[in-house]
Amino acid sequence: MxxxxxxxxxxxxxxxxxxxxxxxxxxxxxxxxxxxxxxxxxxxxxxxxxxxxxxxxxxxxxxxxxxxxxxxxxxxxxxxxxxxxxxxxxxxxxxxxxxxxxxxxxxxxxxxxxxxxxxxxxxxxxxxxxxxxxxxxxxxxxxxxxxxxxxxxxxxxxxxxxxxxxxxxxxxxxxxxxxxxxxxxxxxxxxxxxxxxxxxxxxxxxxxxxxxxxxxxxxxxxxxxxxxxxxxxxxxxxxxxxxxxxxxxxxSKGPAKEEITIIWGSMYGMTEKAVRYVEKVLKEEGIKVNVHQVPEDSWGTVLASVWNSTGIILAMPTYEYKMFPPVAAVLEEIGKKKVLNRKVFRFGSYGWSGGAQKELDEIVTRLRMNWEFLEPVEFKGSASEEELELIGERAKDLVKEVRNAVNK
Ligand SMILES: Cc1cc2nc3c(=O)[nH]c(=O)nc-3n(C[C@H](O)[C@H](O)[C@H](O)COP(=O)(O)O)c2cc1C
Ligand SMILES: [Fe+2]
Ligand SMILES: [Fe+2]
Structure with missing residues (x-):
């Protein structure tokens, strides 16, 4: 230059x-x-x-x-x-x-x-x-x-x-x-x-x-x-x-923009199937959505989207009795960067015991993120039609919460 x-x-x-x-x-x-x-x-x-x-x-x-x-x-x-x-x-x-x-x-x-x-x-x-x-x-x-x-x-x-x-x-x-x-x-x-x-x-x-x-x-x-x-x-x-x-x-303290960021990871596509369904539902709701798969998308890219978003959807399976590790890793960083007071919905697949939710709760509490969660949906293996519908309904509830928070 x-x-x-x-x-x-x-x-x-x-x-x-x-x-x-x-x-x-x-x-x-x-x-x-x-x-x-x-x-x-x-x-x-x-x-x-x-x-x-x-x-x-x-x-x-x-x-x-x-x-x-x-x-x-x-x-x-x-x-x-x-x-x-x-x-x-x-x-x-x-x-x-x-x-x-x-x-x-x-x-x-x-x-x-x-x-x-x-x-x-x-x-x-x-x-x-x-x-x-x-x-x-x-x-x-x-x-x-x-x-x-x-x-x-x-x-x-x-x-x-x-x-x-x-x-x-x-x-x-x-x-x-x-x-x-x-x-x-x-x-x-x-x-x-x-x-x-x-x-x-x-x-x-x-x-x-x-x-x-x-x-x-x-x-x-x-x-x-x-x-x-x-x-x-x-x-x-x-x-x-x-x-x-x-x-x-x-x-940092929220609310941010009228946007939702989906952070998801999946090993064999069980959780991914539900993510694709939710993307469709959110599109129909007409809200801006940023979708990031981890670990494919970098922390920096995820953080930039999350910073702008009032709503967050976390979708990950259970892995060795905990969260799918790349989601846990980026979530820790999001917490340390003080992304606070978000409206959040989590869903994901498990095989026999579950455990992802427990670790999620632990991280959010430890980092004092003060995130407000809708009731999570966990499904064994592949989500059934009813489970998908329930996830879709929760996603719509999240849109309402986000719009209420932004337009308060
Ligand atoms: C390495 C590995 C570890 C797993 N650990 C657990 C576990 O601790 N508890 C559990 O309920 N399921 C466990 N599972 C099963 C997955 O949660 C289950 O296969 C789920 O359907 C994966 O969803 P996905 O296809 O979206 O990755 C594990 C699977 C793998 C491959
Ligand atoms: Fe600098
Ligand atoms: Fe600097």
């Missing part, structure tokens, strides 16, 4: 990363961008850094070269967040510039020592501290702890009203040179909205309370532009991503 101009004296340098699992775990079918920003006053600062995933910063140096910026002239490295997707380049940067100052929170400074043994020339900042770059350019800082690590802060350029929000207000999805909301078509904005839900649910969903606090804090600033660490830059309508994030944060 090339360097682009965000606003007067502010430049964006980004690289896209594809074909990896983000955080070693999350599938990113459409990639992710790592965004870095250069801020020029009399002095130059760089906010977060761009490098390949392996930490090799050739991409950064090539981009700086194109801009005619000598890396040695960069006086401040603003580390909004120490997670290596933003800070992994510092070690290499030190090889070519030994004369810079790091600007970060005290917590990030501690992590900088822990991760890279870096302890020199650190300016620790707290809420509302300022940094004067000269030529009228003054930066201020806002701590936004736990969005996404305890060290995170946002940097605000008072001259242009640009908020460098790091992981807050970010999205998955690779970007192009035109990654500004004022240059994107409506369908492209929609694409990034889906990518934002995937990113939110996978990366920051567990910290929704802190996200809300961050939104409140940042909203006190006269924001004109939001330039996050991942995803697109909001210049025309920064309020959209603030409002979207507010909405995503509220989905």
């Amino acid at each position: 090339n360097i682009t101009t965000v606003a007067e004296g502010i430049y964006q340098l980004s690289v896209n990363v594809e074909n990896i699992l983000f955080e070693g775990l999350w599938e990113i079918p459409n990639g992710v961008s790592l965004n870095s920003y250069i801020i020029k006053g009399e002095k130059t600062a760089i906010v977060d850094g761009v490098c390949g995933w392996d930490g090799v910063p050739e991409s950064l140096f090539a981009l700086l070269d194109k801009m005619d910026i000598n890396p040695e002239s960069i006086e401040y490295l603003i580390v909004n967040h120490m997670e290596p997707d933003h800070s992994g380049w510092i070690e290499n940067f030190k090889k070519i510039n030994s004369n810079f100052k790091v600007v970060s929170t005290a917590k990030a400074a501690e992590l900088l020592d822990g991760f890279y043994g870096h302890t020199d020339n650190i300016i620790m900042v707290k809420d509302d501290d300022t940094l004067d770059l000269g030529n009228g350019r003054v930066l201020t800082f806002k701590e936004i702890p736990n969005v996404h690590w305890p060290d995170t802060m946002a940097t605000f350029d008072t001259l242009t009203g640009t908020l460098f929000s790091c992981d807050a207000f970010g999205a998955f999805g690779s970007v192009t040179d035109g990654n500004y909301d004022d240059l994107l078509k409506e369908e492209e904005i929609d694409f990034y909205e889906n990518e934002a839900v995937r990113y939110y649910s996978n990366i920051v969903g567990a910290f929704s309370l802190q996200v809300k606090k961050a939104i409140e804090k940042c909203s006190q600033l006269p924001i004109k532009i939001i330039a996050p660490g991942h995803g697109i830059v909001w210049r025309k309508n920064p309020n959209k991503i603030l409002e979207d994030y507010e909405r995503y944060a509220s989905y």
Whole structure:
């Protein structure tokens, strides 16, 4: 990607990363961008850094070269967040510039020592501290702890009203040179909205309370532009991503959208037969349904759907006196990401003893998910006509519950 101009004296340098699992775990079918920003006053600062995933910063140096910026002239490295997707380049940067100052929170400074043994020339900042770059350019800082690590802060350029929000207000999805909301078509904005839900649910969903606090804090600033660490830059309508994030944060406690997500697994097709029947019933009910088979669909994909859904259907057989393991595994992760207060229906096949339901109850209780369950339907082997009908009726009851909760 090339360097682009965000606003007067502010430049964006980004690289896209594809074909990896983000955080070693999350599938990113459409990639992710790592965004870095250069801020020029009399002095130059760089906010977060761009490098390949392996930490090799050739991409950064090539981009700086194109801009005619000598890396040695960069006086401040603003580390909004120490997670290596933003800070992994510092070690290499030190090889070519030994004369810079790091600007970060005290917590990030501690992590900088822990991760890279870096302890020199650190300016620790707290809420509302300022940094004067000269030529009228003054930066201020806002701590936004736990969005996404305890060290995170946002940097605000008072001259242009640009908020460098790091992981807050970010999205998955690779970007192009035109990654500004004022240059994107409506369908492209929609694409990034889906990518934002995937990113939110996978990366920051567990910290929704802190996200809300961050939104409140940042909203006190006269924001004109939001330039996050991942995803697109909001210049025309920064309020959209603030409002979207507010909405995503509220989905943690529910209700979310008028949607149902079916998460199912099946060994020999007994449970699957009932899933197919339920899909038909839900289609007739005219509600939006997301269907995910596990382990075929990744955790990240399931989480993105579940985040948006007020209703959940779990369909799995009993396996060694417990739940079919891939459903149990994704359910644990859903619980840890704080997908709370959902309306839920579960059905599934068993052979002789059952046991899936017991484990399901245990997980939901232990993770305090506060899910409201309709009476489950379990069937021996293949579901009979009557059992299928009963499952269909319960699915319709779930639709009613979902609609009631959303339209309350
Ligand atoms: C490896 C394995 C373990 C199983 N463990 C149990 C069990 O502990 N209790 C039980 O009632 N049925 C058990 N079953 C039987 C399945 O629950 C039963 O075959 C069911 O119909 C499978 O549904 P499915 O075709 O949707 O996977 C087990 C089956 C397999 C293959
Ligand atoms: Fe992060
Ligand atoms: Fe990040």
